[in-house]
Structures are given as C-alpha cells and as structure tokens.
Amino acid sequence: MRRLSAIMFTDIVGYSALTQENEAHALQLLDIHRAILRPIFQEYEGREIETAGDLFFVEFSSAVEGVCCAIRIQQALYERNQGKPKNDQIRLRIGLHIGDVVRVEQHVHGDGVNIAARIQPLADPGGIFISEDVARQIRNKIDFPVVSVGERKLKNITMPMEVYAVVLPWEKAPRKNGLLSRRKTLLAIVASLLMICSIAAFIWLQTKPVPKDPMSLRLAVLPFDNLGSDQEDEYFADGMTEEMISSLSKINDLHVIARSSTMQYKNTTKSIKDVGNELNVGSVLAGTIRKYNDNARVAVQLIDVNTQEHVWSMEYDRKMQDILSIQTEIARHVANKLQVILASSEKKQLDKTYTGNPKAFEEYLLGKHYLNARTSKSIHEAVMHFEKSVAFDPEFALAHATLAYCYSLLSGAGFGSLPDGPAHQKARSAVQRALAIDETLAEAHAALAYINFRLDWDWDQADAEFRRTIDLKPGYSTAHEWYALFLAVHKRSDEALREMNIAHELDPMSVAVNNGLGRVYHYRGEMEKAVEQFRHTLELDPNYGEAYFSLSMAYLKMKKYNEAEQEMMKALALTGRRPVMLGILGCIYARASRVADAEKVLQELSEPKSDEDKMYARAIILLGLHRVDESLSLLSRLIETKYSILVYMNVEQDYFEADEVARLRPLLQRMKFKMDNIQKI
Structure with a gap:
C-alpha cells in the first residue's frame, strides 16, 4: 500500500576501515551502537525496516518524529564519546527524506527510500542531513538551526536536490x-x-525596511471592496479575497487567518487596530477591486496593525485572463515586505497558473460563492458552476478538486438528494482528474483524504492524504479541522486536539472549527470544556444548529437529560427535524425512561419512507430502548453500504449501556478500526 513516510538511514563513520584494522573491536562497537539506537527508535515510534552491518533503515510516521529521533541519537553518541580515544568513538552519518513509499510485506520501497539513502552519505560525521521536504515540515518545530548546504546531485536521481543540515550545538554549520x-x-x-x-x-x-516582528507574520486579508457598479460582481470580490488567502496560506512562515473569520468584517466600520486585535494579527491586507469589460483593477495595501501605517501598496490593471497572476505578485510582495524568505517549493506553489480561461475562473468563483453558503440547495448550485468551469477549461485542476468536495458533501454529509453511489463515484472521478493534472495540489489531496475518511473508510490512505495536504499547504485550516476529526475517531486524542487548535488559530471565528474543538473535548471525555466550547460557538452564531446538536450530545453523555432535550429541540427547530437529530432525541427520551416519547419518535422515523438517515436514527433509539438485536441488525446493514456517519460510532457510544459495548465491537472491527483504537466504556 502506498503512503507518505519519513525515511532515515544511518551508518557508522569509518566502520569498514576499523573492521580491517581490528574486527573484534569493530563488532564490539557495532553491538554498543545497536544497543544505543534501538531504544531511541522505539521512543520515537520508528519502525526498523532493515539492518545490514553498521546500517539502519528506519521508517517514521512524520518528519518531526524522524528528525527528533536523529537529534536524540546524535546527542546520545556525543555524550558517550566524550573522553574516549578516537578509535573507541562511535560517530554516525544520518540522512532523512519524506515521500511516497510502497510497503510489500515487511519491505518498503519507493523514491522516498532511494533519496534518503543517497542523502545519508553526504552528511558530516556526527551530522544530520535532510531533504528540503523534511526541512519544510520541521520548520519552527525543533530547537536547532536548519541550514541549506546547497543543491546536490544524488546518484540515480535525475534532478539536483536542495539538501539541509540540522546544526547541533557542538557542530559548526556545514559549508554550502x-x-x-x-x-x-x-x-x-x-x-x-x-x-x-x-x-x-x-x-x-x-524604502525603509520593515522590522521582522513575529507578530507581523500573523496576517488577515480583509474582504476586498467591490467598486464596480454591478452588485452581481460582489461574488468576484469575495472570490478574489478567498483566493488571495489561499495563495498566502502556501507560505509556511505566514500565519494567515482563514476566510470564514475574516469575511465577518465585510463592510465593517471597525478600525484596522480593532480588527487586528480581535483576530490577534499584526498585519492586515486590505484591497478594492473593480471589474470593467474584460479587465479588472485591484488595489491593495499592507497595513501594520500597531502603527496603522501603510507598509506597502500597489495597484494592478489586468486582463481577466491574467487575473490569477495578481495573487502571486501580491503574495511575493507581502512576503518580501514582511522579510519572509520563500523556500523553492513555496515559490513553485505560488507560481502555479491554474487557468488562463476567464470564463472558467468566473464560474469557479461563482461555485465557491454557493459552496460557502453550505445548504443543500447552494451545494447543488455550486456543482452546476464547477461543472461549467471544467467544461470551459478541462485542465483547471482546482475546479475539479472543489467539485470532488461538493460531491463528497452530497454523498457523505447529508447535504443532497443524489444517491450515494453515483455521488461517490463522481467525487472520486473528479479528484482523480485533479491529481492527474496537478499532483501537488493541496485542495485535491484534501478532497481525496475526505473521500477516504468519510466514504471509503480507508484509514491509512486518509491519514497519508491529510498529512500530504498539510505538508503542501500548512495554512489550510480546513485540512487541519478535518484531520483533527479523523484523529479523534481513531482515539489519537492528543494529535486531534493539536490539529484542531491549529485550525482554531487559523480560523478563530469559524463556527465549524469552534464546534469541532468542542467535539474533540467531548471525545476526550473533557465534558465541562466541551460544554463551555459549544456555548462559545453559540455566542458566535446563535442560529448555528450543529452547536445545539453537539451540546445536546454532551449533556446526554453527562446524563443531564432535561438539558439534553432542551438543546436538541433548538437544534431541530433550526435544521428542519433532521433524522439523525431525531434519533438522538429518541435516545434521550429512552435513557430518561420516557419510553412512550421515545416510541413516538421511532414511529415518526418509520414514515413515510425509510432511508439510511432514518435507519441510523432508529438504530440509536432502539439501543436506548434496549432492543439491541434490532439495533445491531440495522447498523450491520448500514456498514454494508458504508453509511458515512458510522465513522463516528467508535467515539460516540453514549447510546450504549456498558454491558452492550461488547456487542458493538465486531461491527467496529468490520469497519477496520484497530482493536487498540476501539473505545472501551
């Protein structure tokens, strides 16, 4: 199975010469070296793939774990070598790369392995050399400098690669x-x-240079003002704002606030200082846009929140077919003025041209406009516009990727009336097309991760795709949000909380992210924090039905049935009595010994026509009524069709009594949850 892994190779400096000089002593040092390294591999969850003589080949789930392990190894050997004669010292060269690998039985193959193996011999004795991909992932996550040693030609690798060194305290920085x-x-x-x-x-x-202040790297892009006479062009201004945020989010050193937080300041009368303080940013990018004929004029200003001074401003006049190039120019200027040095990979991402067809781009922006409304009707409308977009330009990868996400929502998140099978197939077809056009498109990998998670239940592939997305676009808040929920489902609760907190930092006013943070607290069993977070979400939007639903679920777990009923009634009033919510209401009644009320809800869900949502809701109520056989029969049927909401069953077991959980475990095993990740009550 193909997946993204961090690969480490190590070997002992001068081991072959030592073997010829004194084989017995060399073997003794080899045993000592293995005794030191193997416990450290285990500490950082490294999987030893192969050992041959003085070489170790080890796989890690993340670049950070791999590099931290390498640092710990070199520290341990440095301490061990102190005071020992030169021929009794153990010094290693370590090389790391992250990339796609294929596992065949116990072996791992692929370019990721080959590149790591080629980097390792380049390292200085006692040093750690890493690829650019690894350097980008560990940036700001370790306590030691990471410096470029220049492009190196690697054996049997076509293109030269930028190689970096992790500089440890006792080392001199390697010469480039x-x-x-x-x-x-x-x-x-x-x-x-x-x-x-x-x-x-x-x-x-x-021009006077801007001092590099960490706070200035926290940036908000305010909604661009539409100066055109046609109010229908409002979608264009909003779309350009969102695409500008998307471009800047590709720069790892910038912390860019997401659209759903900044759009709340559309037509605001608040000062830049007030906006900056509320969003906790040091810089604001504001702008205007005017469409006329086949042209667009965009004016932008980069403003320092603390001083209110304009750090930089520029006006652009472009043909509509060249409008996307403006984003790249602005992003580069912003990075320059904030003294951010762009990695070569970031430059490549910024320089992408997604489409040169103005009609395709306009349809894409219209599709995004309707997608952001997040209703069943609006998502169907979005699909229509994305389909038009790719018809105008079949090579528009971003439109294909967003279309895939729309079909995923219609298939797996209850937003549409399309049958799950066709919608699922359309989602997969669109995302495969996007990746065939641009394999490095973060939005396409995010859509594929969502499909693998919610529709296919391919856990390993979903995990790899989420990590690939975040690697390509670290400031993509939605990817962090989805990945957090995936991790929570698999009981990786600390990682889930970390990812959701990153999403929250990037999108502090998003009701979806705030609600998601409460859900992670719920799944961790931190119920008071969960309730507090759901209450905070409702302060942001008192009409957000999902937050009332989540709050009701929390009260159900806490056995506060009156409060659970009250919050669920509010959720139902706002969402049109969704079957899934009715199922939880019926379960609340059953747990509160209000059997007649539970039976009444059960009857409502049996008429006039049953579907998967109603089947799931009935299964939950039947559990509350202790009619376990009937409930498990329905759940078993839903597993056969991979009903998407079942992915949360592993952590949402509040409807089960303790003695019933054992009967659920075989169903969770059928869903391919790992046994040690199946929650025990």
Whole structure:
C-alpha cells in the first residue's frame, strides 16, 4: 500500500576501515551502537525496516518524529564519546527524506527510500542531513538551526536536490560548498558582503525596511471592496479575497487567518487596530477591486496593525485572463515586505497558473460563492458552476478538486438528494482528474483524504492524504479541522486536539472549527470544556444548529437529560427535524425512561419512507430502548453500504449501556478500526 513516510538511514563513520584494522573491536562497537539506537527508535515510534552491518533503515510516521529521533541519537553518541580515544568513538552519518513509499510485506520501497539513502552519505560525521521536504515540515518545530548546504546531485536521481543540515550545538554549520578552499571561501565572502552592502544601500534609499516582528507574520486579508457598479460582481470580490488567502496560506512562515473569520468584517466600520486585535494579527491586507469589460483593477495595501501605517501598496490593471497572476505578485510582495524568505517549493506553489480561461475562473468563483453558503440547495448550485468551469477549461485542476468536495458533501454529509453511489463515484472521478493534472495540489489531496475518511473508510490512505495536504499547504485550516476529526475517531486524542487548535488559530471565528474543538473535548471525555466550547460557538452564531446538536450530545453523555432535550429541540427547530437529530432525541427520551416519547419518535422515523438517515436514527433509539438485536441488525446493514456517519460510532457510544459495548465491537472491527483504537466504556 502506498503512503507518505519519513525515511532515515544511518551508518557508522569509518566502520569498514576499523573492521580491517581490528574486527573484534569493530563488532564490539557495532553491538554498543545497536544497543544505543534501538531504544531511541522505539521512543520515537520508528519502525526498523532493515539492518545490514553498521546500517539502519528506519521508517517514521512524520518528519518531526524522524528528525527528533536523529537529534536524540546524535546527542546520545556525543555524550558517550566524550573522553574516549578516537578509535573507541562511535560517530554516525544520518540522512532523512519524506515521500511516497510502497510497503510489500515487511519491505518498503519507493523514491522516498532511494533519496534518503543517497542523502545519508553526504552528511558530516556526527551530522544530520535532510531533504528540503523534511526541512519544510520541521520548520519552527525543533530547537536547532536548519541550514541549506546547497543543491546536490544524488546518484540515480535525475534532478539536483536542495539538501539541509540540522546544526547541533557542538557542530559548526556545514559549508554550502565543501569543495571551496579557505582562500576561495574568504574571497567569496568578501565579494558577497560588498554585493549585499550595495544592494542594501539601494533598497534603503528606495524604502525603509520593515522590522521582522513575529507578530507581523500573523496576517488577515480583509474582504476586498467591490467598486464596480454591478452588485452581481460582489461574488468576484469575495472570490478574489478567498483566493488571495489561499495563495498566502502556501507560505509556511505566514500565519494567515482563514476566510470564514475574516469575511465577518465585510463592510465593517471597525478600525484596522480593532480588527487586528480581535483576530490577534499584526498585519492586515486590505484591497478594492473593480471589474470593467474584460479587465479588472485591484488595489491593495499592507497595513501594520500597531502603527496603522501603510507598509506597502500597489495597484494592478489586468486582463481577466491574467487575473490569477495578481495573487502571486501580491503574495511575493507581502512576503518580501514582511522579510519572509520563500523556500523553492513555496515559490513553485505560488507560481502555479491554474487557468488562463476567464470564463472558467468566473464560474469557479461563482461555485465557491454557493459552496460557502453550505445548504443543500447552494451545494447543488455550486456543482452546476464547477461543472461549467471544467467544461470551459478541462485542465483547471482546482475546479475539479472543489467539485470532488461538493460531491463528497452530497454523498457523505447529508447535504443532497443524489444517491450515494453515483455521488461517490463522481467525487472520486473528479479528484482523480485533479491529481492527474496537478499532483501537488493541496485542495485535491484534501478532497481525496475526505473521500477516504468519510466514504471509503480507508484509514491509512486518509491519514497519508491529510498529512500530504498539510505538508503542501500548512495554512489550510480546513485540512487541519478535518484531520483533527479523523484523529479523534481513531482515539489519537492528543494529535486531534493539536490539529484542531491549529485550525482554531487559523480560523478563530469559524463556527465549524469552534464546534469541532468542542467535539474533540467531548471525545476526550473533557465534558465541562466541551460544554463551555459549544456555548462559545453559540455566542458566535446563535442560529448555528450543529452547536445545539453537539451540546445536546454532551449533556446526554453527562446524563443531564432535561438539558439534553432542551438543546436538541433548538437544534431541530433550526435544521428542519433532521433524522439523525431525531434519533438522538429518541435516545434521550429512552435513557430518561420516557419510553412512550421515545416510541413516538421511532414511529415518526418509520414514515413515510425509510432511508439510511432514518435507519441510523432508529438504530440509536432502539439501543436506548434496549432492543439491541434490532439495533445491531440495522447498523450491520448500514456498514454494508458504508453509511458515512458510522465513522463516528467508535467515539460516540453514549447510546450504549456498558454491558452492550461488547456487542458493538465486531461491527467496529468490520469497519477496520484497530482493536487498540476501539473505545472501551
């Protein structure tokens, strides 16, 4: 099965020479080295794939775990070597890369393995060399500097690769070109300093540089004002705002607030300082947009929240077919003014041209407008516009990816009337098309992860796709939100809380994210925190039915049945008596010994026509009424069709009595939940 893994290779410096000189002593050091390394691998959940002589080949689930393990190994060996003669010291070279690998039985293959194996011999004795992909993932997550050592040609790898070193306290930073003599290095440094001074003097004369303040890297893009006379162009201004946020979110060092938080300031009269303080940002990007004929004029200003000063401003006039290039230019200017150095991979992501067809782009923006409304009717409308978009430009990968997400919502999240089978197939077809066009498109990997999670129940692939998405676009709040719920379902509660907190930092005013944070607390058993968080969500939007639903579920778990009923009634009033919510209401009645009321809800769900939502709701009520055989029969039928809401059964077992949980376990096993991740009550 293909998945994303961090691969580490290690070997002992000078081991072959030592073996020829004193084989017995070499074997003794080899045993000591293995005794030191293997417990450290286990500490960081590294999986030892292969050992051959002095070499270790180890797989990790994340780049951070792999690099932290490598640092711990080099620290342990450094401490062990102190005071020992040179021929009794153990020094390793360690190389790491993260990439797609394929597991065949106990073996792991793929480019990820080959690249890690080629990087390892480049490392200095006692050092750690990593690929650019690893460097990007660990940025700001370890306590040691990570420096580039330049592009290196790796054996049997076509393109040169940028290689980085993790500089440990007892090491000197490796030279970027190890072949330079001292004299050449000195001359290069002098020349570089002269050039830097000249450039700096020129820049200083042109504009005063912005001091690099960590708070300034927290950025909000306010909704662009539509200056056109046609109010129907409002969707265009909103869409350009969202795409600008999307572009800036590709820059790892920027912390960009998501759309659902910033759109609340559309037409606001609040000052930049007030907005900045509420969103906890140090910089704000504001702008206007005017469409006329086949052209658009965009004006933007980067504003320092603390001083209210305009750090930078620019006006662009573009043909509609070139409008997307504006986002790249603005993102690069913003990064420059905030003194962010872009990695080559970030430059590649920013330089992408998604479509040059203005009609395709306009239909895409219209589709996003309807998708953001998040109603059954609006998502069907969004599908129509995305279908038009890809008809105008069949190579528009972003439109295909967003279309896939729409079909996933219609299939697995109860937003539409399309049969699950056709909708599921359309979702998968659209996402495969998007990835065939652009394999590095974060939105496509996110859509595929959602399909794997909610529709296919392919847990390993979903996990890999979520991590790939976040690797490609660290500031993508929705990916962090979805991944958090996935992790919560699998009882990886600490990781779930971390991911949801990242989503919350990126999108602090999103009701979906705030509600999701409450759900993670619920699944962790922190019920008071969950209730407090759901209450906070309702302060943001008193008409958000999902928050009342979640609050009711929390009270059910706490056996506060009166409060649970009250909150569920509010949820039902706002959402049109959704069957899933009726099921929980019936369960509340059953648990509160109000059998007649529970039976009445059960009857409502049996008429006029049964569907999967009603089957699930009836199963929940039947559990509350202790009619376990009937309930499990319905749940078993729903497993056969992979009814999407069942993914939460592993953590939402509040409808079961303790003695009934054992009968649920075989169903969860059929869903391929790991036994140690099946919740015990």
